[in-house]
Amino acid sequence: QVQLVESGGGLVQAGESLRLSCAASGFRFSISDMGWYRQAPGKQRELVAAITSVGRTTYADSVKGRFTISRDNAKSTVYLQMDSLKPEDTAVYYCRAWVMPSNYWGQGTQVTVSS
Numbered sequence: 001q002v003q004l005v006e007s008g009g010g011l012v013q014a015g016e017s018l019r020l021s022c023a024a025s026g027f028r029f030s031i032s033d034m035g036w037y038r039q040a041p042g043k044q045r046e047l048v049a050a051i052t053s054v055g056r057t058t059y060a061d062s063v064k065g066r067f068t069i070s071r072d073n074a075k076s077t078v079y080l081q082m083d084s085l086k087p088e089d090t091a092v093y094y095c096r097a098w099v100m101p102s103n104y105w106g107q108g109t110q111v112t113v114s115s
Helices: none
Strands: 003-007 010-013 018-025 033-039 046-051 057-059 067-072 077-082 091-099 102-105 109-114
Touching: 003 091, 018 033, 018 091, 018 109, 033 067, 033 077, 046 067, 046 077, 057 067
Parallel strands: 010 109
Antiparallel strands: 003 018, 018 077, 033 046, 033 091, 046 057, 067 077, 091 102, 091 109
């Protein structure tokens, strides 16, 4: 079955960096689009970044220039490099896989940025 396992979250200070990883299994990762979403307390889940199977990327305006999404098809892993973190980046970050015709979510990893 499809599994998405996020890791790399934690508590950091504003201005620091984190790299999130999402290890995927149970589907053909190399032909699947992947994304990172986040949900802060009391807010709706929102797209942070996405990467297509051919490497085309999309970013939320709030993270452009600070976050970078990438993928390693040999490792079936998608990454989110987060630099210059801000307190407003605090949220649970979720990995999403589009495995047509369905999509799947990981369990999430907490990122907390202190000021």
